[in-house]
Amino acid sequence: MSLNSNIPEGQLEEKWTKYKSTVPLVNPANKRNLEILVVGSGLAGASAAASLAELGYKVKCFCYQDSPRRAHSIAAQGGINAAKNYQNDGDSVYRLFYDTIKGGDYRAREANVYRLAEISPNIIDQCVAQGVPFAREYGGMLSNRSFGGTQVQRTFYAAGQTGQQLLLGAYSSLERQVGMGTVQMLSRHEMLDVVVIDGKARGIIARDLVTGELERHFGHAVLLCTGGYGNVFFLSTNAMGCNTTAIWKAHKKGAYFGNPSFTQIHPTCIPVSGDHQSKLTLMSESLRNDGRIWVPIKAGDTRHPSEIPEEERDYYLERRYPAFGNLVPRDVASRAAKERCDAGFGVGTSKMAVYLDFKFNMMRYGRVEATKNGLTDASDSTILNLGREVVKEKYGNLFDMYKQITGEDPYEIPMRIYPAVHYTMGGLWVDYNLMTNVPGMYCLGEANFSDHGANRLGASALMQGLADGYFVIPYTIGSYLSKEIAVKPISTDHVAFVQAEKEVKERINKLLTINGTKTVDHFHKKLGKVMWDKCGMARNAKGLQEAIAEIKKIRDEFWKDLRVLGSADEFNPELEKAGRVADFLELGELMCMDALERNESCGGHFREESQTEEGEALRDDENYSYVAAWEFIENNWKLYKEELKFENIKIAQRSYK
Amino acid sequence: MSGNMNLTLKIWRQKNNKAKGELVNYKVADISPDMSFLEMFDVLNEQLITKGDEPVAFDHDCREGICGICSMHINGRPHGPKHGITTCQLHMRSFKDGDTIVVEPWRAQAFPVIKDLAVDRSAFDRIIAAGGYVSVNTGNAQDGNTLPVPKTDADMAFAAAACIGCGACVAACKNASAMLFVSAKVNQLAHLPQGQPERMERVRAMVAQMDKEGFGSCTNTGACEAECPKEISLVNIAAMNRDYLRANLLDSEG
Numbered sequence: 001m002s003l004n005s006n007i008p009e010g011q012l013e014e015k016w017t018k019y020k021s022t023v024p025l026v027n028p029a030n031k032r033n034l035e036i037l038v039v040g041s042g043l044a045g046a047s048a049a050a051s052l053a054e055l056g057y058k059v060k061c062f063c064y065q066d067s068p069r070r071a072h073s074i075a076a077q078g079g080i081n082a083a084k085n086y087q088n089d090g091d092s093v094y095r096l097f098y099d100t101i102k103g104g105d106y107r108a109r110e111a112n113v114y115r116l117a118e119i120s121p122n123i124i125d126q127c128v129a130q131g132v133p134f135a136r137e138y139g140g141m142l143s144n145r146s147f148g149g150t151q152v153q154r155t156f157y158a159a160g161q162t163g164q165q166l167l168l169g170a171y172s173s174l175e176r177q178v179g180m181g182t183v184q185m186l187s188r189h190e191m192l193d194v195v196v197i198d199g200k201a202r203g204i205i206a207r208d209l210v211t212g213e214l215e216r217h218f219g220h221a222v223l224l225c226t227g228g229y230g231n232v233f234f235l236s237t238n239a240m241g242c243n244t245t246a247i248w249k250a251h252k253k254g255a256y257f258g259n260p261s262f263t264q265i266h267p268t269c270i271p272v273s274g275d276h277q278s279k280l281t282l283m284s285e286s287l288r289n290d291g292r293i294w295v296p297i298k299a300g301d302t303r304h305p306s307e308i309p310e311e312e313r314d315y316y317l318e319r320r321y322p323a324f325g326n327l328v329p330r331d332v333a334s335r336a337a338k339e340r341c342d343a344g345f346g347v348g349t350s351k352m353a354v355y356l357d358f359k360f361n362m363m364r365y366g367r368v369e370a371t372k373n374g375l376t377d378a379s380d381s382t383i384l385n386l387g388r389e390v391v392k393e394k395y396g397n398l399f400d401m402y403k404q405i406t407g408e409d410p411y412e413i414p415m416r417i418y419p420a421v422h423y424t425m426g427g428l429w430v431d432y433n434l435m436t437n438v439p440g441m442y443c444l445g446e447a448n449f450s451d452h453g454a455n456r457l458g459a460s461a462l463m464q465g466l467a468d469g470y471f472v473i474p475y476t477i478g479s480y481l482s483k484e485i486a487v488k489p490i491s492t493d494h495v496a497f498v499q500a501e502k503e504v505k506e507r508i509n510k511l512l513t514i515n516g517t518k519t520v521d522h523f524h525k526k527l528g529k530v531m532w533d534k535c536g537m538a539r540n541a542k543g544l545q546e547a548i549a550e551i552k553k554i555r556d557e558f559w560k561d562l563r564v565l566g567s568a569d570e571f572n573p574e575l576e577k578a579g580r581v582a583d584f585l586e587l588g589e590l591m592c593m594d595a596l597e598r599n600e601s602c603g604g605h606f607r608e609e610s611q612t613e614e615g616e617a618l619r620d621d622e623n624y625s626y627v628a629a630w631e632f633i634e635n636n637w638k639l640y641k642e643e644l645k646f647e648n649i650k651i652a653q654r655s656y657k
Numbered sequence: 658m659s660g661n662m663n664l665t666l667k668i669w670r671q672k673n674n675k676a677k678g679e680l681v682n683y684k685v686a687d688i689s690p691d692m693s694f695l696e697m698f699d700v701l702n703e704q705l706i707t708k709g710d711e712p713v714a715f716d717h718d719c720r721e722g723i724c725g726i727c728s729m730h731i732n733g734r735p736h737g738p739k740h741g742i743t744t745c746q747l748h749m750r751s752f753k754d755g756d757t758i759v760v761e762p763w764r765a766q767a768f769p770v771i772k773d774l775a776v777d778r779s780a781f782d783r784i785i786a787a788g789g790y791v792s793v794n795t796g797n798a799q800d801g802n803t804l805p806v807p808k809t810d811a812d813m814a815f816a817a818a819a820c821i822g823c824g825a826c827v828a829a830c831k832n833a834s835a836m837l838f839v840s841a842k843v844n845q846l847a848h849l850p851q852g853q854p855e856r857m858e859r860v861r862a863m864v865a866q867m868d869k870e871g872f873g874s875c876t877n878t879g880a881c882e883a884e885c886p887k888e889i890s891l892v893n894i895a896a897m898n899r900d901y902l903r904a905n906l907l908d909s910e911g
Contacts, residue, residue, distance in 0.1 A: 140805025172790035179786035
């Protein structure tokens with residue numbers, strides 16, 4: 001099978017407009033007869049389910065949580081980008097497009113990214129109309145802040161809870177449709193397989209997590225909006241339940257997996273404190289607006305940070321990247337932190353941390369406040385107190401969160417931070433329509449591979465999730481469903497449904513009857529350690545080859561020595577976890593294969609063999625300017641390459657100096 | 658390690674919605690003060706599985722205090738002894754060696770127990786579905802800056818919108834009232850121009866659904882505000898009552 005990205009002809013700026021005007025439509029009477037299954041209820045899933053139901057389609061939406069409002073989009077902190085140019089600082093659709101392509105280290109499709117930038121302003125408008133309480137200036141206008149990898153202020157936000165507010169907006173639209181009976185919401189349901197009939201996606205098998213019952217659901221189209229798979233590393237900023245299961249089952253039923261190894265390691269997270277750790281907590285990138293990152297100039301310096309004078313501090317991001325300073329993209333900031341810690345300059349008890357210090361900017365804000373209030377001879381401590389209030393308003397909840405976890409007060413001493421797994425740029429391969437290579441099966445949001453190349457810029461995940469759900473899929477799904485209007489709902493007694501359900505049941509029984517000695521977490525932690533050590537921030541051929549062998553071994557042990565108690569026909573969280581980890585144990589291997597195959601460094605994918613003299617990622621455009629799309633073939637994979645063409649951007653060595 | 662704790666846990670175990678539940682004693686040893694409360698439960702569950710006992714079922718997901726799924730009643734208080742945080746944000750440094758900790762699910766007729774510490778809070782979704790939204794279809798919106806919103810209004814809307822829908826307010830209330838949850842959504846939208854067209858209909862519909870779900874009445878005790886992990890203010894309830902009264906008066910005028 002070959003890959004066709006189905007990118008419309010024409011000038012970059014006109015592709016989407018023309019597409020929208022010419023894409024086949026489905027008339028309202030026919031929409032009522034077409035059923036769409038949406039798996040996942042985060043920003044992409046909730047916005048898609050609501051928007052498609054508004055158009056008149058019959059929609060079912062599934063989520064594993066007890067309510068669609070809890071999808072992990074809720075935890076996104078910092079903001080959402082949009083090319084509004086409200087700040088009059090030179091922003092434009094082209095500039096957002098350019099920043100995103102460059103930020104992704106030239107490994108994303110031009111046409112998709114341009115569409116994303118073009119749609120971005122509509123997202124803000126839509127959310128405002130829903131009653132999303134974005135931050136405002138005193139004049140009543142929307143407020144913006146800066147994020148990494150850009151030199152304009154285009155990030156809209158709601159304190160440190162932007163994801164929460166956007167998701168609650170999408171959730172309210174979704175619940176409105178639920179109330180109207182146009183969406184059937186199935187919470188505490190997990191998709192365990194996709195049903196393919198005559199080469200087209202026609203339904204799913206879902207498990208009711210409360211009763212354990214397996215259910216068959218038919219759909220003319222299936223949308224997978226199930227988020228990222230960062231939990232393959234065990235420790236990540238993802239929620240405990242985030243998983244790859246839905247897209248992995250789809251992959252095993254024929255959908256290609258795009259760039260599986262492209263993982264984002266976020267530079268500012270609270271460091272690991274011990275073996276008991278179950279997850280890592282992000283400290284928003286927005287903090288880098290007002291925090292300066294530093295380590296002591298002297299290796300192994302154990303002095304309290306307040307005792308280290310200015311001239312004995314190394315603000316290494318400002319030193320290495322003067323043009324972007326603390327606001328370099330995430331991959332660059334993460335590697336720089338790792339480099340300093342590996343070289344012995346790390347701080348804290350573990351020495352695997354750097355400081356994120358707000359004092360400088362608290363003083364700066366304090367001076368502004370003092371001037372505003374006419375306090376001409378304010379003391380330093382008064383100024384600091386005034387500045388603290390400003391910082392509190394911007395990031396109060398993040399500072400509180402930090403204090404809860406570490407027991408330290410970041411208003412008084414600098415935060416200690418270290419990189420952690422945060423986001424996966426890889427995901428199911430999709431064309432311009434967001435359709436996988438399996439007709440009728442779509443993939444939206446973080447679950448697909450499409451827009452961020454090898455590194456995602458901050459505040460772009462929320463943008464992509466909502467763009468896909470509110471503004472892309474409502475159009476692109478028409479090009480497929482307009483040809484499906486004559487298809488009557490297929491009975492769930494069809495042999496394909498029966499067979500899929502049988503396989504799911506057998507697998508569940510297998511997990512419950514191994515009767516081994518080790519818990520699910522035991523295997524998950526082992527896998528996570530291999531992935532972090534060998535497929536994490538720095539990768540090399542030898543390590544990746546070892547990792548592949550080690551993962552296979554862990555997988556064998558898992559299927560021989562796992563212990564899951566309880567039964568299949570009850571609420572059984574351990575059983576859910578076991579199924580997810582079984583899938584991670586397969587995905588991990590593919591991630592390592594992909595990382596091994598791509599013998600270049602790009603974005604978050606850093607191959608030690610391929611770096612500049614200054615230790616920056618060195619791309620190899622001649623050999624690797626493509627999307628790696630992997631096809632699952634029983635116990636192995638086959639690689640297809642979608643060549644990336646850059647017709648509107650001159651590609652160059654990425655520089656933030 | 659020094660500073661680590663040995664604890665006795667009394668945990669509510671209930672096989673399913675129909676079974677009778679009871680408090681069961683467990684011991685955990687060598688608990689680090691840096692662990693979160695849920696990580697302590699991870700340790701317990703690993704221990705139980707290894708012994709061949711069924712692990713304790715409890716709801717948890719983001720583990721950073723924002724998804725609102727975690728819901729443990731700890732020593733008689735929703736989300737435990739600390740103010741302004743969720744169960745997942747509670748750390749073991751809030752306890753001391755030798756403590757006995759009682760952990761129960763949310764108790765409310767409208768939140769039936771599913772298993773052990775997990776309860777069914779779908780009533781909250783149905784209340785939102787009854788009216789907790791602005792009726793605006795995708796694609797209808799005008800430019801976000803055409804309608805200025807005074808900063809104080811935006812801030813008040815945000816403060817109410819910070820609700821995570823965990824249900825601690827209901828669990829804390831002697832009447833199992835959902836007034837704080839409902840009023841938070843009502844007031845978020847009441848503070849914004851976008852919420853005005855449906856303001857009266859919204860409050861009536863949401864209150865009607867709340868009553869239908871079997872939540873109790875509000876007697877202004879204030880336990881909900883005291884236990885809310887997001888510190889949602891009781892003022893929201895007063896404001897909602899005002900709107901509700903107005904909505905009914907307007908309605909009776911026909």
